[in-house]
Amino acid sequence: MPELFVDDVARRRTLRLMTARALVRRCPRCGARHLFRHWVVMAERCPGCGYKFEREEGFWFGAYNINLCMTLALLFFVFIWLIARQDSNAGASIVPPLLAGLFVCIPFPLIFYPVSKTLWAAIDLATTPLELREIIAALDAVEPIAPVVGWEPPTPGSPQRR
Numbered sequence: 001m002p003e004l005f006v007d008d009v010a011r012r013r014t015l016r017l018m019t020a021r022a023l024v025r026r027c028p029r030c031g032a033r034h035l036f037r038h039w040v041v042m043a044e045r046c047p048g049c050g051y052k053f054e055r056e057e058g059f060w061f062g063a064y065n066i067n068l069c070m071t072l073a074l075l076f077f078v079f080i081w082l083i084a085r086q087d088s089n090a091g092a093s094i095v096p097p098l099l100a101g102l103f104v105c106i107p108f109p110l111i112f113y114p115v116s117k118t119l120w121a122a123i124d125l126a127t128t129p130l131e132l133r134e135i136i137a138a139l140d141a142v143e144p145i146a147p148v149v150g151w152e153p154p155t156p157g158s159p160q161r162r
Contacts, residue, residue, distance in 0.1 A: 013028075013029065015122075015126045018122040018125060018126055019119070019122055021118070021122065022115070022118040022119040022121065022122035023115060023118075023119065025114050025115060025118050026118065027046040027048055027049060027051060027118075027121075028118065028121050028122035028125050028126075029046065029049050029051045029125060030046060030048045030049035030051070031048070032046050032047055032048025032049065034047055035047075035053075035118065036114055039110075039113075039114065040110075040113050040114065042114070042117055045138070045141050046138075048142070049138055049142060050137070050138035050139060050140070050141035050142040051121075051125075051130075051138050052134065052137065052138065052141070053117075053121050055124065055128075055134070059120075059124070060117065060120070062120040062123065062124065063113075063116045063117045063119070063120035063121075064116075066116040066119055066120055067109050067112055067113055067116040068109075070108075070112055070116070071104065071105060071108055071109050071112070074104050074108060075101060075104045075105060078100050078101075078104055079097060079100070079101070082096060082097050082100055083097075
């Protein structure tokens, strides 16, 4: 029976851990930082583990949906609060709800966009684990660790130190 190849980075990873990492804009796979070159420009791969974020064409459509849903939810709660507050006032103006709507719909999606991208990467990684070819590509993308000076691999038949 063939031995299954397991993603070593993913052994102790849970959905809760991946979500917590994504909410602070870290890699959901390894927790590395510096995933964004600019506020909205994300690196192609994680600098820590080599995980390729855009796994297929149209991948970021899920991040767009998360951003849209969070914006609409926030807008809904702001409007409910404003309606409840102005309910007893018969001569209430429409200006406060319009200003609140502009305040929610313009800056919030821009501020939340990087979080929606890392959150979508975490959801995708939790629902679709990496395939062998993706794990190998991630390992190849990470820079190799510099060898320790003076260290030599043991020769066959030599006693091993502990």
